[in-house]
């Protein structure tokens with residue numbers, strides 16, 4: 001198992017490198033000249049060619065592509081993502097706290113999504129075809145079909161405005177988490193509980209379940225075996241889901257004015273703040289790779305067949 | 311004395327209303343071996359599972375199954391569960407899929423024996439070691455900690471037989487226990503089956519496509535086709551003088567295949 005972890009981590013290194021290169025290339029493909037963006041942000045009235053050239057020199061944009069990439073990557077390794085073109089602040093000072101806020105929201109949501117999907121998935125599988133199963137699936141279908149900003153508006157109106165129970169925005173106390181987490185949970189758990197359910201159902205028809213029953217094992221023990229095998233699929237889905245949620249909290253963050261990555265990235269994109277966008281994309285990509293590796297490791301721990309596969 | 315009597319067993323699929331098993335009756339005497347033979351889809355497995363009441367709820371069964379004088383329909387789930395494994399045992403066709411793939415073999419053995427005997431771990435291991443040695447499995451302590459995918463089909467089949475040896479059921483149902491194995495393992499596992507019958511003196515229902523093995527182990531044979539029993543009789547009598555056209559075809563097709571195979575092998579060797 002130890003060897004597996006080491007091999008799996010080594011595998012992530014080239015992937016991370018490729019991601020960094022791709023991020024850098026994509027941003028450099030943008031038709032906007034960064035120097036112009038900076039000058040506009042400083043409110044310079046007339047932008048001359050001479051001025052642009054000078055700014056390019058300051059930003060190091062006159063150097064060849066590879067040199068710029070190497071400098072940028074070495075800086076990134078030390079968590080130095082440069083300075084925002086707009087505010088002049090260091091990007092890390094902007095993005096670090098925002099990342100933590102989003103991560104907090106994501107992890108709390110992930111825990112809630114896992115709890116809800118496993119619970120509903122297992123219940124529906126055990127009751128497959130009965131009323132409970134059918135009504136949960138119908139309800140989930142309807143709820144996931146509503147776009148999350150619509151759902152957010154509805155819930156804010158009811159809980160915050162009409163009942164005045166919960167805050168409408170910000171991140172002040174645990175109560176600020178309730179609505180955003182609820183909305184993210186509804187949109188994801190409504191999808192993921194189906195994976196748990198179908199994985200449970202396919203395991204229930206396996207030979208080992210029949211042999212367990214034929215050996216006289218009680219249903220309780222057999223259900224534990226089914227769960228153990230079904231959750232493998234679920235766990236890898238959940239680990240993959242974490243970075244997806246991380247990248248898709250944009251809507252919820254904007255509705256609730258959550259001081260996270262989503263809000264920050266929208267602002268950066270609208271004002272063409274390239275260093276911030278670059279850092280945002282890189283951070284998301286890196287968390288994808290990391291969570292993917294973690295999910296593989298958990299799977300290998302649970303499924304001995306996979307360990308020799310790498 | 312009959313240990314098992316199956317009377318007018320009917321099984322149908324409630325979703326499509328299609329009958330799968332049609333009015334089957336047979337009985338099994340103490341210590342005897344009954345073979346069920348028939349083409350694929352003729353309802354052999356469904357019949358066997360109905361004896362253990364293990365068909366999915368979408369398959370409804372009627373008729374009575376009397377085991378040791380008790381109609382199984384009158385038993386509660388709890389009472390039925392106590393009989394499974396301990397009194398009516400089963401050997402699966404494919405050992406590779408019969409054990410939970412994410413647990414070591416020992417888990418199933420310990421759970422099963424703990425359930426029926428309430429033994430502690432060391433007692434279970436001790437008894438399993440003896441049983442595994444007797445079916446020619448070496449290093450039982452190591453085997454207990456192996457995952458199913460790390461063992462061969464023949465080994466897993468013998469582990470199931472070893473577990474049966476410890477459980478000592480009154481009836482053993484073996485549903486094509488050698489089909490998934492290569493020739494050599496087939497012979498080894500068959501040898502263990504014959505020994506098992508002698509050791510435990512248990513009655514047996516043996517499903518197989520291998521007519522050679524059937525002739526060797528069975529006292530009586532039931533021929534099934536499309537969910538019905540079309541012929542039954544004592545083994546030798548049925549092999550030498552089959553009454554039904556279908557049985558004759560089945561036997562001759564099988565022996566023709568055997569002969570063809572033998573010729574091929576001889577040609578290859580010669």
Ligand SMILES: Nc1ncnc2c1ncn2[C@@H]1O[C@H](COP(=O)(O)OP(=O)(O)OP(=O)(O)O)[C@@H](O)[C@H]1O
Nearest residue numbers: 323330349350351352353354355356357366368369
């Ligand atoms: N769970 C089930 N639900 C519905 N139909 C089933 C189910 N299990 C089996 N059947 C049907 O019952 C019939 C008999 O199946 P069964 O498995 O008993 O055949 P078999 O004689 O054991 O064949 P084989 O030699 O291939 O094992 C088949 O037509 C099959 O499609």
Ligand SMILES: [Mg+2]
Nearest residue numbers: 354355356485
């Ligand atoms: Mg079968």
